[in-house]
Amino acid sequence: MAQRTAVTTEDAPNTDNPYSQGILVDGFLFVSGFGPVDPETMADVDGDIEDQTDRVIANLSAVLAEGGGSLEDVVKVTVYLDDMDDYDAVNEAYANHFGDEPPARVCLEAARLPGDVSVEIDAIAKVE
Structure with a gap:
């Protein structure tokens, strides 16, 4: 059985919900979905969709x-939008962060x- 390690940081939003911010297993880091929440205030950020x-x-x-x-280690992301x-x-905002060889991606609209x-x-990232 693979060894799993929870990854937690104060620099990302953390709630009392039953999930880990990330799970490291066999050199892969699976990062939970995050919304636009400021980890210091736990409030949604102001601004447009790019912000x-x-x-x-x-x-x-x-x-x-x-x-x-x-971010350079990310191999796959899923983007969820409430409005396609x-x-x-x-x-545009995404491209500013992921460079010339962005990860594989799925984008979908959620109700x-x-x-x-x-x-x-x-x-999902491949880390050593």
């Missing part, structure tokens, strides 16, 4: 860093996201 996407990716980055990785009309704007946020992203 919200930037905060989401900052939350992912914090967990990745705690688990020994970075935001797709192009989210892509409703936790906390009624507009965007949520989860990630």
